[in-house]
Amino acid sequence: MLVRLILGLLMTVAGLAVAGKRVAFLYRLIKAGQPDTKRSDDLGARVFAQAREVFGQRKLLKWSVPGLAHFFTFWGFVILASVYLEAYGALFDEKFAIPWIGHWAVLGFLQDFIAVAVAVSLGVFTVIRIRQAPERKDRASRFYGSHTGGAWLILVMIFNVVWTMFFFRGASSASGNFPYDSGAYVSLGVGNLLEPLGHPTTEVLETVGLLLHIAVMLVFLSIVLYSKHLHIFVAPINVSAKRLPDALGPLLPMESAGKPIDFEDPGEDDTFGRGKIGDFTWKGMLDFTTCTECGRCQSQCPAWNTGKPLSPKLVIMNLRDNLFEEAPYILAGTEHEGARPLVGPEDDGGVIDPDVLWSCTTCGACVEQCPVDIEHVDHIVDMRRYQVMIESAFPTELGGLFKNLETKGNPWGQNNSERLAWTKDLGFDVPVFDGELAEDVEYVYWVGCAGAFDDQARKTVRATAELLHIAGVRYVVLGKEESCTGDPARRAGNEFLFQMMAQQTAETLNAVFEGREPRLRKIVTTCPHCLNTLSREYPQLDGHYEVVHHTQLLNRLVRGGQLTPVKPVEDGPRVTYHDPCYLGRHNKVYTPPRELVGATGAELAEMPRHADRALCCGAGGARMWMEEQIGKRINLERVDEAIATDAETIVTGCPFCRVMLTDGLVQRQSEQKAENVDVRDVAQLLLERVKATDTSAPKA
Incomplete structure (x- = not known):
């Protein structure tokens, strides 16, 4: 008993010392970012966001299978904390039980159930990673560019947590030290298998299992803090500091040292945009360290999906790498001549290539899908601001x-x-x-x-x-x-x-x-x-x-009855609706246009990517006035999706979208495709049905 107590405490002290050093470094580094004073307002909404997105896993559950697997894994970390409380208690008292609830069969069942669910989830993650392996799917894989080796290591470590838990608890049960007489069905089952080995043997196995379980946790802790899986700890903080309300909406105003810039009389030290990694706010730096490299943003990005070099995930990863490269100088408050340019050609050592920076349509699909609320668009626009206003470097x-x-x-x-x-x-x-x-x-x-x-x-x-x-x-x-x-x-x-x-x-x-x-x-x-x-x-x-x-x-x-569209006697036309990014993702308006389509009697055929996953038309982010020279044109990709629905009309609610979709449709029609398809606004569709029977004077 004394030996395992000493070994357990020594391991813990060493593990926490390594972890503590890393935590102190990360805290000082993120704190060194520029001030951002708008991250603590509306405390109630932030608490709700924490409950919904961290504990409820809302965004992850949009991707049903991996989302459910991650849901169980997250709650495994929460619930199995009680097992580690029992484990540390067992270092001091082999018959330790959590006060008041430590003998409840319900708690024992919940601990074993969630551990089994985590083990099943690991199998799901394994299948997903094999099927989505970049070696198999290249750019089509959302894990393209991610550190896949580190991900496999984490899966192994989570598995180690599960099996050592059952090993320790099973041996404890066989030794007569287990606090649960029922409920913990897996642990009790393992105990039944070990019991024939005899009491002296199971006591040794209990000590070995206990120390292994603690050691795995401590090693896991250090791996997480020194890897991309840092998000396990910083994601809840990032979610709490997210932009409010729940829509992309406005770009943040330019500030310097936490204060708005007076453009009529700027200060000598004012920073216009982000010209180096140290110019980002602490929230930006927190974003970089929070990235899980899951690739959900990448899989939804219209630029990436049409062969362009922009991947929101890789932008954040590259900024994170540069942050750690420059960390000694940021913490020392000094600059050095060898710093890489934040924006510049990749061949010249640039962190973000100009083609990457200017491919963004600011559609917000990346922000919408990010499960940890990283603000990719804000960072991209901030870098554009520096390039335009300080460097005068922008597309002609x-x-x-x-x-x-x-x-x-x-x-x-x-x-x-x-x-x-x-x-x-x-x-x-x-x-x-x-x-x-x-x-x-x-x-x-x-x-x-x-x-x-x-x-x-x-x-x-x-x-x-x-x-x-x-x-x-x-x-x-x-x-x-x-x-x-x-x-x-x-x-x-x-x-x-x-x-x-x-x-x-x-x-x-x-x-x-x-x-x-x-x-x-x-x-x-x-x-x-x-x-x-x-x-x-x-x-x-x-x-x-x-x-x-x-x-x-x-x-x-x-x-309200002020407009009365009359539905056609026969089946209405088949239409598909394109969600404008600045109406949908940026302002959460999805239902009214669709209800209007329904009111006209038209049959709505949704494209595979619609509503919050809708593909951009390619015009946002001032791309409307820039040539698209890399990869497939985004508007053609969207028009091809629309044509595939067999719709007679593509309807939308944005003039820019209409221009892009019309241009794409004209090109396809020049190739003898979709010759009877047209592009219209929802208002035109409605007016046609209103005027079908009523062109009278205004109603009172």
């Missing part, structure tokens, strides 16, 4: 975009005098803001640059305006008073230009809504990018509005 096409935004107030470079061209020949007068907002006006209809200047998008805004007219909704458009919200500039990394445009637009809207409280400052728009920027990002500039997407408003009007 963006130069034209920035110039058009700065001089013309829109990405197309069109004259503002043409902003009302879409209203011609509508058959009714579109009300235009005349300097004062009437009391009975419910909405400002934000047309957006695409709706004003793109021929395809004009069809959407015309259809929406006509539906609002039929429903009797009181609205006004701003016409020449409108300007770009600045979304393309911000996603491209030109935060200075965004701030300039957004300040101007916010001032315009604040003047329009002067005297109205925020909840009555209602805006409707057909552009999800405008929706996201006006509703989620303008509050950063003291612009507070209630913004809805046109599909949300139209759906309310249909449900």
Whole structure:
């Protein structure tokens, strides 16, 4: 008894010393990151996120089989902590039992059950890793680029925890020291097998099993702290510090030393974006150390899926590697000449290749699927900000975009005098803001640059305006008073230009809504990018509005009886709906567009990737204005998915998506494919069915 106590305590002291040294290093390193002051607000929501995502494993369970296996494995770590409490108690008292509950058969059963479930889960993980092995599936494997050797080691170590547990508990049962008379069915069964060996032998086996069980845990602890499986400990912290609310929504404003940058009078030491690894906030550094290398982000990334070099997983892994490379200098607060450039060609030692950085569409599929709430998009845009504003290093096409935004107030470079061209020949007068907002006006209809200047998008805004007219909704458009919200500039990394445009637009809207409280400052728009920027990002500039997407408003009007679509007598057309990223993942609007499709009587055929797993059209992140020269075009990939549904019409709710899908469809039709398919907005589909029987004057 004394020998095992001494050995057990010596092992524990040594193991905790090794682990403690690593924990202290990681704490100091992450703490050395730049301040981030917005990670402790809304404590209630953060506690709920912890319960739902860590203990409930919400995101992991979206992937049913591996998710369920991980669910049992996670709870194995939680519940089997009680077994280790019993094990350490047994070092001091061979008949130790947890006070009050230590003899409950229910606890013994739960311990054995979860251990068996973990063992079965290990088998599931083994099959998944063999089937998904990069050696077999190359880039199609979500484990491509991951440290697979370390993953196998962890599976072995978890198995060691399970078998040593049953060995120790079985020997304890055979020796008469086990605290459970029933319930712990596996441990008692092993005890029955060992009992014929005799009491002296089983006592020795109990000591051996106990020390093995403790030793495995201590070795496992060090392996976890020094490997990618660090997420076991830091993931709960990362989830607690996640962005709120639960949608990607706004990009974070640029800060330096934890304070917003004053672009009109920046400080000498202000940091514009991330130019080196030490520029990231502590939350960014926590993100890098939290990555599990599971590859869920990679499997959903539209760039990676179309042969481009961007893998969100590899971006985070490379940043993590660079963080540890630079750790001695970060902790010392010094710089050195041998530091690798954060963004630069891979052949020149760059951590992130420019082709990787500029392939991102900011669709947010990576963030949506990440089970530990890593914020890939924020980090990518922050690096873009430094490249644009400090290095002036960006794709040449963006130069034209920035110039058009700065001089013309829109990405197309069109004259503002043409902003009302879409209203011609509508058959009714579109009300235009005349300097004062009437009391009975419910909405400002934000047309957006695409709706004003793109021929395809004009069809959407015309259809929406006509539906609002039929429903009797009181609205006004701003016409020449409108300007770009600045979304393309911000996603491209030109935060200075965004701030300039957004300040101007916010001032315009604040003047329009002067005297109205925020909840009555209602805006409707057909552009999800405008929706996201006006509703989620303008509050950063003291612009507070209630913004809805046109599909949300139209759906309310249909449900309220103000619009009455008449379903066709025969079966309706077969359509497939493409989820715009900035409407879906960024703002969690999935149902209203689908309900509108159903209201028209159309048959909805979903693509394999839809809703929160929808594939991007390729236009986001200012990619709309950049050439796509690597791999397959993302819009072609999406159009091919849509064509495969045998739908007659591809419907969407975003002008950028419509352009990309139309371009992709035109290319496929030039190849004699899907010749009778067209692309339309949900509003057009609805208007057709409303006008089928009713083209009368507005309803009262």
